[in-house]
Each structure stands twice: as structure tokens, then as C-alpha cells.
Amino acid sequence: MDTTATPDHPSVSVTAPQTLRVIKRNGDVVPFDGGKIAVALSKAFIAVEGDNAATSSRVRDFVQRASESIEQAFQRRMPDGGTLHIEDIQDQVELALMRAGEQKVARAYVLYREEHARARAESGADITKPHPTLNVTAPDGSTRPLDLGRVETLVFDACENLPHVEPGKIVEDSLKNLYDGVTVDGVSQALMMTARTLVEKDPNYTYVTARLLQDNLRREALSFLGIADEATYQEMADYYKPAFQAYIARGIEFEQLDPRLAEFDLERLGDALDHTRDAQFTYLGLQTLYDRYFIHRDEVRYELPQVMFMRVAMGLALNEDDREARAIEFYELLSSFDYMASTPTLFNAGTVRSQLSSCYLTTVPDDLDSIYSAIRDNALLSKWAGGLGNDWTPVRALGSYIKGTNGKSQGVVPFLKVVNDTAVAVNQGGKRKGAVCAYLETWHLDIEEFLELRKNTGDDRRRTHDMNTANWVPDLFMKRVFDDGEWTLFSPATCPDLHDLYGAAFEKRYEEYEEMTRTGQLKLFKRVRAKDLWRRMLSMLFETGHPWITFKDPCNLRSPQQHAGVVHSSNLCTEITLNTSVDEVAVCNLGSINLAQHVVNGEFDSDKLKRTVRTAVRMLDNVIDINYYAVPQAERSNFKHRPVGLGIMGFQDALYALDIAYASDEAVTFADRSMEQVSYHAIEASSDLAAERGRYESYEGSLWSQGVLPIDSIEKLKTERGEKYIEVDTSTTQDWDRIREKIAAQGMRNSNVMAIAPTATISNICGVSQSIEPTYQNLFVKSNLSGEFTVVNAYMVNDLKERGLWDEVMINDLKYYDGSVKAIDRVPDDLKAKYATAFEVEPKWLVEAAARRQKWIDQAQSLNLYIQGVSGKKLDVTYRMAWFRGLKTTYYLRALGATSVEKSTVDRGNLNAVSNASPSAAPAPGPESSPQAQEPRGVDDFLQGKSGSGSRAPSAGEMDELGCEACQ
Template sequence: MPRLVNKPNNRQLAFDENRINTYADRVMNGFELDKSKLIKGVNSKLRRDEVTAEEISEAVSMTALDLITKEEPNWKFVAARGLLTKLYKKAANNRKYKSYSDEPYGSFYPLIQTLVEKGIFREELLTCYSKEQIDELGDFIVPENDLLFDYIGLLTLTERYLAHDFNGQLMELPQERYMVIAMYLMHQEPAENRMELVKEAYWAMSNMYMTAATPTMSNAGKKVAGQLSSCFIDTVDDSLEGIFDSNTDVARLSKTGGGIGVYLGKVRARGSDIRGHKNTSSGIIPWIRQLNNTAVSVDQLGTRKGAIAVYLDVFHRDILAFLDLKLNNGDERMRAHDIFHGVCLPDLFMERVESRGEWSLFCPHEVKSIMGWKDSNGNALGLEDFYDEELGKGTFREKYEEAVNHPLLQRITVQAIDIMKRVMKSQLETGTPYMFYRDTVNRSNPNSAHGMVYSSNLCTEIMQNQSATVVEKEELVTKDGQTRIVISKIPGDFVVCNLNSIHLARAVPHNVLERLVPIQVRMLDNVIDINNIEVLQAQYTNSQYRAVGLGTFGLHHLLALEGIRWESDEAVTYNDNLYEKINYLLVKASMELSKEKGHYPKFKGSDWESGKYFEQRDYTTGERVGEFVTTEQWKELQAEVQQNGVRNAWLFAIAPNGSTSIIAGSTASIDPLYELVSYEEKTTYKIANPAPDLSDKTIWYYKTAFLVDQHASINMASARQRHVDQGQSFNLYVRPDIKATEFLELHLHAWRAGLKSTYYVRSQALTIESCESCAS
């Protein structure tokens, strides 16, 4: 047992076991756990003659972590309180104030002033708020909300998000991070209601009713290179300039922490002609390998390599080589192991897979050159520019048959099922490609009058209009005696994702959705105005559509609390009703914001303006009465939207939420629980992380991911999809020994059920790195 405790400023106190007993009472307050186990474990870890107060807190946390079991999961909160003690003392020492157990936070204004002066926080925190206002916001902080964290959540927040000085010293505490985010997101709001909006945003985050996206959590209010949006989608033009410009744009976004999706379906295939020279194109694989090198060499803020997903249509002539990109065998010159890939699938292909029919592959450049299809402006169109307007019939299949039957157009014809086998082989070995059901997506696109959705993003939940940026001309210009090279480009729709998410397992039981959703929408909308994106076409697209993606996490956590089995009709109905309610509140909030600030610039001609958005989802037809929203309420909202507009072109997107759901202590996104007790591995130890609110009651509703029937998961996703105007990061969990016929049926079921995409195929034999950018 130690003899002395070393305190800051070279003070020493005699070690007092009674103080350990008092400390144990404090960190265990509210939990029915055996205190003697904690004290015994702490004493066993304090074997040196002299210890520090920090080492005592560390011993408390480590002992509590050792005691976590399925039967006693609440030790994770005891461990968190030990870590909190350490954080409070570190911040107090670094900021030179006295921390007490009942008042652990220091004064807020000196923190803001000091970190602005040091160049860590942004000047707007001082220029847009007076000292009196900052003091008022400091008084509004609720330190007790720190007790909502479990250990792994608090540790994740500390390591990745809290502000440190340039020497790595902790300066910011959890509630201060939430307040700074709220202040920065609201700093451009009118002065008369700015303070109330800051408090409302802080309320939402501090009570863990929601989480902001990882880039916003990390960067809001900080004077760093990173930006606030989560991820981006580029469409590559079929030209040398387009390909290299896209790579440059990807690098510029990747360095600031953005996840990137890249659509390559317009780039000519291998063996195609270049300027009339036959069989000269090397196809898309070399360009993907170049993007792979960019992902590796341009890392995200020095923490990890960039994250890039590439998408290709299943009718592109390079699709077979594309599907083998990540395999561990074969020609390494045709591989790109650090890239993620997705395949874009029309209904017709899935029908051919079902019927075991043939499928033809084309070069997009040759299709445009030979078929002669034009848009209203005279621009050449390819197969990728069409989709089927109805299930089973439409424009794409008509154009596809025209291409198949054209005598001059080269094609490769294979069995559709053989392509699907290649897809499934890659998925079982690597987890990808993602599946993107392009007809389903475009049929439900509320802004189809203004463009086409070709692919998705890194996490398959963002689905917005896309088009390639094209170099118009490059010229030498002399002005005032100076000569410059001026490059003129026509900006395409370069998609931007702005995300945050509802913590379902807290917001729903606490009945706060009506209050929560409007402040979330305002926070997301403000990100659009505050953010400064280096790629100008992305900035322009962001301003024209003002798209946001409110999402959810903690679904399995909520179902367990409600006593609803995952594999049940009740779960499907519950999903349908809950997500309809969230969507209603979302649309209403965006409409109210439009009344205040104006609708998004491209509102005219959209399905929002025509009312088709509501009719297509059966919100305003019949006499259906939902559990939360009636037909009459939807009709009233439809009329208000047609009159006032909406502020945001897209509203709903369910992201993976890997890291932020850990911070909030809940289950990720819409996924089933992975394990009853999972483990986070650190350098010298493992941290046990039991299922949230695990108890004798909830354990019966926590059937884990690889045991649940994946068809039940698809049924729930199908019920949600009607209400989600974008997509869902929906994973399939399969055993490595799954039969090919069973695996195929899962994909066919997902497509038939109206899912817009599927994300990873997760197998127990695979380790897959989660997307950090879209975690929200």
C-alpha cells in the first residue's frame, strides 16, 4: 500500500485509505455494485511507495473495467467517473483553476479568450459574443451531464475531439466542447435570438439526444484546416483534364478529413478509342489505382489515410476487372486494396439475374459516339443518363435494348448471374462492393427535374444530383502588364454531405423529438453557410441545394428498451411509424426555416413544389391514420410546403455513426448489436463495452448481428426507406459458410423491398474499418 500521494506543485499528502473509500462512494453513487471489489482492485494496483492522484484515478478506472461483465455492466460508468476525475484535474492544472467535486468546471470565458489568443479557437467566438454572454453560457453548462458517458465513450471523446493546446495539454472538457460547437454553429444567427439558439443546440447535444457529425464535433469553433461537412461525391468527366482535376479535388478534400465518393461511369473503357485511334484507352483501372495512391499519400489531418469509394455501372465494359479490384490474388497491377468500391445496378440487371438471362457490357464513350442520344441542350447522352421511371418499365431498358441491337456498337455479352457471382465473391472476401440500386434511387429523387443520381458516397447513404465539372477553356490573359493562365470551368453538381443524428434510445423515451428535430435542422443548415470548402464546385452545389442528412442511431438499443424483438412484425410496424414521424418533423422544420430564411435556390420544379413528394410516398392518399401522423396532417404540410418551400433539397440520410454512437453509449446506426460484450483494444489492455442498458429485461431483445435473420433486417429497412429521401448505411451480416443461393436471395430481397443501397457485407471472418467521416 502506498505511503505518500504526490499532488501538483510538489505537495505531498499521507496516503489515507479512508479517502479511497470516500472516493469509491462518489464514483459508485447510484449503482448497486460491490464496493469492496473496487477497493481491493485499486489497492492491488497501487504498489509503489509514492503515487500521484492521477494514478489513483487511473487505478479506479482500470479496476472498474476489469469488473465489467454481462451481469454487472454498470462498472463501465464507474470507470468513466474515474476518467472524469483525471480529466477535471488535468484541465484545472493546465488552465490554473481549482476543481472541486461539486464544481469541476472552471470559468468559461478565460478558456475561450486563451484559446482564441493561442490560435486554437476561432475569433468569431469572441467577436460574435460579449464577455457577459459567454459568462451566461458558461453558467448554462451542466457538468452533471458528464455522468451520461460510459468509459469508452468518454475516452473516445477525449482522444479525438476535445481541444488540446499545441503541446498536447488538455484544455477543454466535454460540456465545453458541446457549448463551443453550439456557439460556432449559431454565430451567424440574428443577435436577438442567437443566445437562445445556442442554449437549445447545447441542450440537444449535452443531453445526448443527438450527435453532430465527426468533422463538426472535431472542428467546430477550432482554428484548424478541417471543415464541417462529412463527405463528398464527385462525377468524373471523360477527359484527361477531368480525370486529373478530379484527383486534385479529391486530394484537397481528403486532407481536411472528408470522405469521398467518385463516380467513374462516364470514363471510357479499356480498348476504346482516343481521338479516333482505335484500342488505345487503358480503361478505368489505372485511374482507380491513382486514386488509391491519393488515399494513401494524402492522409486526413495526419491521423489516418484518406477514405475514397469508387462507383461503376454494371453495364460498363470494365465492370469485371472493377469487381476484382480488392481481391488478394491475381494481377497486382489490376488491384487497388486501399480503395472501396460500389456497383450501380438497374432493375433490368436484377431481373436478368433472377431469370438467368444474358447481360451486355458497353463503353460509355462508344455509346455516346454511336447512339446519337441528346438532351434538350444538344449534349450527348449515354446509358448512364437514363433510368426506369416505373418498376418493370421505363426509359433505361428501352435505351439498353437499342444499344444491344445496334449493329455498329461493340459489346461483351455474359450471363448476368456470372457477374453477380463475382460481386458476391468479392463481398465475402473483402466486404465490398456496395450495392447501389440506381432506378429505385432516381424514381424517388425529389429533385429529379434538376439532375440525375449516378452513385452514392463512401457510406452509401447520400443520394443527390450529380454532374461532371467540365473544363471550358484555358487561355493566357495579360492584364496590367502581368500574364496569367486563366482556366474556365463549367461547375457540375459536386455533392456535399452535412450530417447529424438522433440518439433514438434517449430522444424517443424522453419524448423530445418535436423539440429536437427543429434545432438539428437549423444546425445542419448553418453548417452550409459557415463552411468554407476548398473545391469551389462543391461550395456552389452546397449553396444551390442546401442538402442535409439528418440520421438516427441506437435503433436496436431503443427496440430492446421497448421490449420489441428484432425479428418480428411489430418491429417492422414500429420502424414504419417512427420514421414517418421523424420525416414529418424534418419536412416541417425545413419548411419553417424556409419561411424564415427562404427556400433553396432550385426549389422551383422540384417534387416539393409540385406536391409529388408527398403523393409518391402515399402520405396524402386514402384515409390511412398512422400511429403518430395522420393523412390530414400530411395534407396540411404538403400545402404549406407548396406555398412556403423547404430550406433544404434533401433532408434524411442514415449514416453509419460508428464513433459517435460509441461516445453516446448506444448501438450504431440501424444495425443490430454486434456482440453482448464487445472489446476495444488499446496498446496494453482491452476495454469491455457491454450492450447499452444491458439487464435481465433487455438481454432477451439483444439478439446479435450474426444470429438475427437478415431478411428481418431487410424488412425493417424497407419500412424505413419510404420515409428516407436519401439512403441508409445498411449492412448485411453473413456467416462465411453461407450458401450462394441464400446470399443471392438476400440481395434480391433487398432490391425487391425497395432498398436504395446496401453497405458492407460483414462476415465474422472479416475486419472492416468503419467510416469516420460519416459518423454523426
């Protein structure tokens, strides 16, 4: 590549990529010249600071850095080359000045642009070349005149039934970015780029952009299938059916689809496809499907959105008696976004390798052969995109005696390093690195070293930077923390039965072992102050994001399957609580109800929810029989117990639709009552399936068989833990006696029915908030492998519009305050409360709402905790409260730190990418990456309430990059 020195700064050299071209205002296309960016920046400084700016080292250094950064941004955006409009480059110059805090220079530059725009308008210089003379280059190299009529049809179709959008403006602005000889894809890109820059003006433009993207999808798939070269939205009413039929034939021919799909009545299913549902996607949702879900051959996606949903529906209906009727029923649920299956199900249903399950839980025995067998199982399960939870508590601790070699054990940690590297090596079928979480009980002698696995300092051979870790905490430990007592660490080699004990039985045996240390019967142990270990747990959680804190006793004491084994850990996302053993790998199949779709005309629609839940439970139960199992222990376990995990997403959207603030008693009540109804209908649906298909094999002896429902099991937890240490609301509104009677007569089809997963990816597909999460930011840019996506809170925009407050000033204020309305004076207090972002919601509200949900759930929930101004005291109070309120698990801690959304230009309003950090959404070290910065203070200082700078929250654009899509 050539380098070009700027006239004002001869020493500044900027790379000029020959593959990038610039569209000037008169329509001419010229090569990109990076040196002109430096010139523009230099002139802007000279205009404000005078001629001295030309020789200022500060200005020279800034100009060089900014010029290189702007050019690199364009190279990232278009790695294979492409065209930019001159306005895009000027937007980036403006942005660089504002990001650097050069407000005076930026303002002068904005005024300069406005002045010249007016001058051009008055002189007519902005008039481009006559567009009727533009030609478009087809993929085969031929050219034809640009069909302006079709462009207008596409844009007006994309804007249909969407208020506050201007199709004429999209057409006009897009034509400015076209040039003679532009490719067909170039025309589409110009239309989408124009529409997406307007998303911050009005959220409806995200639907416009998605609908314009549909044109690309249709052209790619229809031409590959031999149906048509291209099609408009309206034409798809006729094209979807033949495209679907051709797709089934080609997919089977390519050995990608299950040949049994051809046995369905494809005419009937084709007639059921609803092309209008393509119009409900957001841009982020559709692009996510295109990039990561649609089936492709030789990099050509030949699967369309409604075809994908029907393929999944067919895959789940393979064993149904009336397959077509059930497939249509399942399709209706998925394509309406009322319910969405988890990512593995969307990936693989109806394919030749139908690995549809989300989570796998294993227990690792204490012998070398079994340890490496467990690691092998991890690799096989990870290969097919399963998320893994490993229970490592049985493995003997450092210093334990090894009979076979007459030596001493190196403990758990060296094996976890192997697990970590295996997860990296086996990358979920090429989609992303494997995802594993290791669990260890708090009494294990290796617990202190386990806490430090994610640190960036120390011996790297004893660090696991790529896997997750979690504490499996007994109630007795928490009691000792509350009572400031001692805590004794043991090796499972000498205290093996502690692993399988919980509740009062654990306490009794644990205290017996403690007595044995005093009499000299046990030699290998360590005594610590419980509060000191708790402090280290919280300190490591803050500094590294790990280990997560999960609670052993409520998971077991409230488990319906206590008679059949022990829950030894949760899963990768902390929502699954199933028994594991040497012989059984626990498996769970997930899907999520979209609560936002069940708020109709400002009211929660209970009848619709019932219909959705019943169909969803049937779909989940079908997964068990259709699923591909990578290891035999998983197949045995799943067929014996048949657990499923029905969860929710769009909780925050539902609150918006009901006009309820997240931080309120009303939100806590809604969390309680909505989950009660989900629980009520899900349990009944499973019981009705038992009447139709038979009870699950291990039903007898379960809590279900004893008439004990999830809401009833709280009493057992209270009894075993002690009333002093728990406070849980147990109010109800449904007729639960009726459900108990039905179960007594019919039994249950599934040992477990509910679990709330994170849903980060599938909620993007549906265009709603993740899981039970509060809104992270009201306006931000999500930056991931699919590109950059402006996301704006449509509910907030509509409320502000109703009060006459949505304008350019408000947009810029939101950018300045990173999507928060809290500091914007003219926003009324009621809207500030309603649109409070995650860190503006006190964590007590998150815990209270989660506690109300937990009483209805037979498994657990992925509960992220957001803490602003984090301190040791705040963490201590929050996590003690989580245990005291009866929660089973917690997930990521998100501590407010340095996160930045790049500010947009004042006039054109292009939001740009958030800065990317680690792909993990766990709090990572802050901007200073040195070991000293990551450990800025001691544990004592931390727990005494002193905030540190060693942790940061993920940016809004990183929120769905949790390392695994299995639960999402």
C-alpha cells in the same frame, strides 16, 4: 534488455522489460521477471500431467509461446512502463491456458490460486503495508502523503446514484495496487483499472470508470487553464464556468478557435453549462472524446466535455440573430445525447477551419486533365476529413479508342490505383488515412475487372487494397437476372448517354445500343449471361467485402431533385444520394437522432421527438452557411441545393426499452412508424425554415414543388420498374396532406432532409447501439486506439437480474459463447429472442425494417447485412429481396466466420482484447491468408449454396473501424 531462462526449461528465454514493475501482495514493488511466468505455466502442467510434462516438447513449446505472448500483452498495455499487480499476471496465465484449450490444467491452476488465497487470508498474509504511510509523487517530483479522504471522495462521487456498484470494493482493491512513491496519474490509473475490471459484473461500472477518468481530464484541463490543480465532480459546479471562459480566451490566443466566439455573452453561456451531464458518459464514450475530439495544445487537452459541446453549439449559432439563445438550445440537445452531430462537425465547429460536412460526391469526366483534377479534389477534400464517393462510369473502358493519340485506353482501373494511393497519402489531417469509394455502373465494359479490385491475388498494379468500391446497378440488369436474360457491356466512349439515363428511358436506349451490336454499328462490347455476372458480383462481395451493391434507379426515380440533374453514385457509406456533374460536387451534412433517448417510461415520446428534430434540422441547415469548402464546386452545389441528412441511431436500444425483439413484426412496425415521425417532423421543420429564411435556390421543379413527398415517390418507382418487380408497404399514420399544403405555401429550405449514416463513433460517445444495427454481441471487448473496453448489454443484464439469472456462471457462459445467449439453456426463450445477436437475426428482418424506413427517406440508409452460414443461395435471395423491396443501397456484407473473444479468468474476470484484424470492417480473408485459402472454390460452387472459408466477420471490437469517421 536482459533475458531470463526458466529453471524448469533452461532453453526457454523470455525478455524481461526493465520498465515494468510488479506489486506483490505485501505491497513491495519488484522488477518484472518474465521467467517466472514460464515457471508458473510449467508447474501447472506438471501438477496435472506429472513429471513427464517437464520434458514434453508440446509443453515446452506452449510455455515459450504463452510466456512471450503474456509479456507482449503487458508491453502493449503499458508501452512506457508501469506497475502490475501479481494478480494481473496470474490472470493472464489462467487466460493463456483456457485459450489454448488446456481446461484441466487451467482448472488446477484456478484451484491452486483459491487454496493459497484462503491460506493467506487465514494467516493474515494478505494484509498490506499500512497505507497511511504511502506517498504520492507529484508531476514536479515532490512527494506528499496519499490523501485517502480524496480517493474515497472521488470513488463515492463516481458511484453516486448507480445501483449495484460497491465503492468500498473499488477503494480496497485499488489500494492493493498502490506503492510508496506512486505518481498522481498512477493513483488515477489504479482506480480506473479496478473499476473497469468490474464492468462485466455490472454494466454500471462503465459509468464509474468514466467518472474516475473525469478526474484526469479535470486535472489536465483546469491546471493548464490556471483554474485549479484538481477538482472533484461536485466542485465542477463552480469551476466549469471560469474554465469555459478561460478556454475561449486561450483557444483564440492559440489560433485554434474562431475569434468570433469571444463576441458571445460568455457569462450567460457559462451559466448554462450543466456539470451533471458529465456523469452520463460510458468509459468508451469519454475515452473516445479525450483521444480523438478534445482540442489540445502541445498534447495537453484543455477542452472539457461540456465545454466541447458548448463550443460546437456556438460554432453552429454564429449566424443566428439571438446567438446565445440558439447556442444554449443547441448545447442542450448535444449534451443530453438526444441528438449528436457527425464527427467533422464535432471536430471543427467553432474552430478557425470549420469543415463541418461529412460527405462529398463527385463525377469524374472522361479526359486526362479532368481525371487528375478529380484526384486533386479528392486530396483536398480528404485533407479536411471528408468521406468521398467518386462516380467513374464516364471514363472510357479498356480498349476504347483515344482520338488524341490514335491509341487505345487502359480503362478505369489504372486510375483507381492512383486514387487508392492518394487516399493513403492524404490522411485526413493526420487523423487516419483518407477514405474513398469508387462507383461503376454494371453495363460498363470494365465491370468484371472492377469487381476484382479488392482481391489479394493477381497483378497488384491493378488492385486497390485501401479504398472501397461499389456497383451502381440499373433496374434493367436486375430484371435480366430475374428473367435469366443476357446482359451487354459497353464503353461509355460509344454509349455516353447511358450514364445520365434511368428508368424507362435507360431501358429504351440500352436496348437500342444492344440492337446496334447486332447490326454491326457498335464494335466494342461484350455479351454475358446476367445471372453469371450477378454470381460474380456476389462471389466477390463475399470473398473481399466489395464492391457493395447499390441501385441506380430507385436513387434517381425517388430523388426530389430529378429536375436538376442525376444521381450518379452514393457516398462512402452509401446513405447519400445527391446529384453530381462536372460542375457540381455534392455535399451532405449529417447528424443523428438518438432514438433510445426518446423512449420514456416504456413509450415512444413523439412530442419530444418533434422538438429534437426541429432543432436538429436548424443546426444542420446552419452548417451549410458556416462550412469551409475545400473546392469551389462543392460550395456552389451546397448553397444551390442545401441538402442535409438527418438520421437515427440507438434503434436497437429503443427496441430493448420497448421490450421488442429485433426479429419480429413489432420491430418492423416500429422501424416504420418511428421513421415516419422523423420524416414528418423533419420535412415540416425544413418547410418552416423556408418561411423564415427562404427556399433553396433550385426548389422550383423539384418533387417538393410538385407536392410529391418521399412516400409519394414510390409510385413513380413502381410505374417505371413495373409492378412485377417491386413490393413495398405504403401505409401511413400521419396527416401528410397538412405537410403537402404547408410546402405548397412555404416551400422547402433543403433539397434533401434525411439520410441514415452508420454513426459508429458518435454512438460510442452517446453509449448506444450504432445506427439501425442489431446488437453484435451482448458481451465483448472493444479494442481500438483508445485502449480496451469491456462492453456488456445493460438491458440484458437488468432483465437477467430481474429473473435471478445474473451470476458468475452466466458471465462465463456469455464469454464462452462470444456474447450470445442462444446456447445457454437456463435463459428463457423470450430473452433469447430479445437479445439475439446480429448473426442470429435472419437477414430478411434487416431488409424488411430497412424497406419500411426507406419509404420515408429522401436519401438512403447505411444498411449492413449480417448472414450466418453464408452461401451463394442465401446471398442471392437477400440481395434480390433488397432490390425487390425498393431499397436504394446496401453497405457492408458481414459473413459469419472466425472471430474470437479471448476468455477471461473465472475468478477476477478481466476481459482482454479481441484479436485485431484489418482496420476495415469489411469481411476479410479468413485465418488462412494464402491465395489458395482466399479462393477456396469456384463461383459456380459458391452460388450453388456451398459455404466457403474465405470470409470472416469483423470482431465486435472492430465494428466502428470502417475506414472513415466522416459519417459517424
